[in-house]
Each structure stands twice: as structure tokens, then as C-alpha cells.
Amino acid sequence: MTALTVGFIGAGRIGEPMVERLLAAGHRVRLYARRPEVRNRLAALGAEPVALVRDIAAADIVVSCLFGDDQISAVLPEVVAAMPEGAILLSHTTGTPDALDGLDRFAPNGRGATIVEASFSGTPEAVRAGELVVFLGGAPGDIATARRVVGCYAGTVIATGGRGSALRVKLLNNLLFAAVSQLTLQSLAAGRGLGIEEGVLLEVLSISSGGSTAGRYIAARGGSESFTAAVAPFLRKDVAACRDALGATDADIGTLLAAACTGPIDLGAVPTLEKGVVP
Known part of the structure; x- marks a missing residue:
């Protein structure tokens, strides 16, 4: 070639x-x-x-x-x-x-x-x-x-x-990743509150039905703290881009956006979306 x-x-x-x-x-x-x-x-x-x-x-x-x-x-x-x-x-x-x-x-x-x-x-x-x-x-x-x-x-x-299609696919993927990351981090925090070591729960999640790519990335980064420090700037950018690009469309991203913005990683306040209106 x-x-x-x-x-x-x-x-x-x-x-x-x-x-x-x-x-x-x-x-x-x-x-x-x-x-x-x-x-x-x-x-x-x-x-x-x-x-x-x-x-x-x-x-x-x-x-x-x-x-x-x-x-x-x-x-x-x-x-x-x-x-x-x-x-x-x-x-x-x-x-x-x-x-x-x-x-x-x-x-x-x-x-x-x-x-x-x-x-x-x-x-x-x-x-x-x-x-x-x-x-x-x-x-x-x-x-x-x-x-x-x-x-x-x-x-x-x-x-x-x-x-236009590839960016929209990627934004939805990243929005879901942000939401799953927040939920996984909350689960790890709940585990610590129950006396379960984070590494143990991450090992369980790596082979169990509650596992995810987010869980594998958290484990690979060495735990919640280092994962959060590494991904927070990128998730903030991507979630903001998703809000700006999709918030004015007919797509219902409100639930996903709320989940992505709720958790240990500060991604900003959850905006109120109205169809056709960019917050």
C-alpha cells in the first residue's frame, strides 16, 4: 500500500x-x-x-x-x-x-x-x-x-x-462512562463504610456482574483517589461538550446527565435541560 x-x-x-x-x-x-x-x-x-x-x-x-x-x-x-x-x-x-x-x-x-x-x-x-x-x-x-x-x-x-455522527456516538459513550464511574466510586465508598477494603471489592467487580470498564480503569489506576485525579479534567470537558452538543436536540439525556454529575467527581451542577434550549 x-x-x-x-x-x-x-x-x-x-x-x-x-x-x-x-x-x-x-x-x-x-x-x-x-x-x-x-x-x-x-x-x-x-x-x-x-x-x-x-x-x-x-x-x-x-x-x-x-x-x-x-x-x-x-x-x-x-x-x-x-x-x-x-x-x-x-x-x-x-x-x-x-x-x-x-x-x-x-x-x-x-x-x-x-x-x-x-x-x-x-x-x-x-x-x-x-x-x-x-x-x-x-x-x-x-x-x-x-x-x-x-x-x-x-x-x-x-x-x-x-x-457529526462519530462525535455524537463518542459523547454518549463518555456520558455513560462518567455516570458508571460515579456509581462505581460511590459503591467503593459504601464498601469502605462497611469495612470492605477497596482492593477486595475491585477484584470482585472485575469478575462479577456489577463490574464495568470504569471499575477496571479504577483498579488499573491504583484506586479511587488516583483514578479521580487522572480522569476528572477529561470528564469535565466531555460532559460539558455533551451538554452543549446534545442539550439543544430532541434527545432525552437528562437522566444520564444527572447520573454523570452526581458523585465524588465534581463535574459541576446538573443543568436543567429543555428541548431546543442550550443551558
Whole structure:
């Protein structure tokens, strides 16, 4: 299979091993990274650091692994403006569809940006093992090209439909994960109140009907305290994005949102949702 030229921005905890896998698969990677240590590590593996963020646009496909909508709006307009016709922007960011839609006006000649959403579920370890789960939303032909990229670090790739669908799938997944995490943490606290060691209950949950991915992540992190510290910033962002993206639709997310915002992790007050109204 012919190698692609991939522009990449967002080489953080998840993005850096993505670049490693892309290079190992033989793709050319034009990398924009602000941290010198990241640039140096990945350059040693064959990545080509660029001085300006717009320089990553000279590629067949640009992969963005930014943190949220604010970074998309601040960084990607100049990249989209410089992308050649036919190039694809592949966005791994968990945010709102509106943020990506807002990039359309920056594409040259008013043609709109060619975007594939590539929301994912997994960890840096899953990326390094080639076992990430990725949801792709976009036009069928663009998704076929995107598979050539995400297939370097994903074990499962699911096409969810047109643009906007992958982000909505991911947001619902994350909202449910937040709710289950809160319930699991409350269960562990109840267990401690009953004199049951947290590690014992986590071991039970790992093989019993009350177990979940959240429970396995809590155990892998070494317990409630370290899990909460690690995931709280991400859950706050994702729950806020879910509220903003889905709160104005006809979808009834009130119960899920209440469960996600109730528990040991402070994700903010539960908003009152009315159909068609963003709180």
C-alpha cells in the first residue's frame, strides 16, 4: 500500500504514540509540536518537525489530536486554509460538531473543509498495542482514506455515518462512562463504610456482574483517589461538550446527565435541560 504524507498536531499522551505507529507503518509524518523533547523524540524516529503549524497542511491527510473546541478554533483555521484540494482533516478531538463545522469557512474557494471525525475510546497503551477503538464519521470515500491512517493504531474501526455522527456516538459513550464511574466510586465508598477494603471489592467487580470498564480503569489506576485525579479534567470537558452538543436536540439525556454529575467527581451542577434550549 502506498505510503501517505500525514500532517500531525497534538502529540500528547495519546498523540505521541499515534505518531510512533504511523512512522512504524512507513508513512511520512510532518509534525508540529511545541515541546522540544517531543519534537526530538519523534524526529529521532523519522518524523519531520515543521516550524509553523500551517506547514502540516502540505499533506494527504492532517491528523489533529487537540484537547477541545477552544484549541480547534484557535489552531486549525490556518491549517484548513492551507490544505490542498482533496486533503482530509482527521479530527480525534472530543468536542462538539459545531466546532468542526466552523472550519468550513476557512477552506479555500469556499469549497468547505473535507473533515472526518475520528473519535476514539482507549488509552495510550491501547494506541501502542494497536488496539484503540475509533469511530469514523464522514463521507464514505474520505472514511476509506482515514482507515489507512487510524488502522496503524486502532484494532477496531467503526463507521458511524455522516459527519457529526462519530462525535455524537463518542459523547454518549463518555456520558455513560462518567455516570458508571460515579456509581462505581460511590459503591467503593459504601464498601469502605462497611469495612470492605477497596482492593477486595475491585477484584470482585472485575469478575462479577456489577463490574464495568470504569471499575477496571479504577483498579488499573491504583484506586479511587488516583483514578479521580487522572480522569476528572477529561470528564469535565466531555460532559460539558455533551451538554452543549446534545442539550439543544430532541434527545432525552437528562437522566444520564444527572447520573454523570452526581458523585465524588465534581463535574459541576446538573443543568436543567429543555428541548431546543442550550443551558
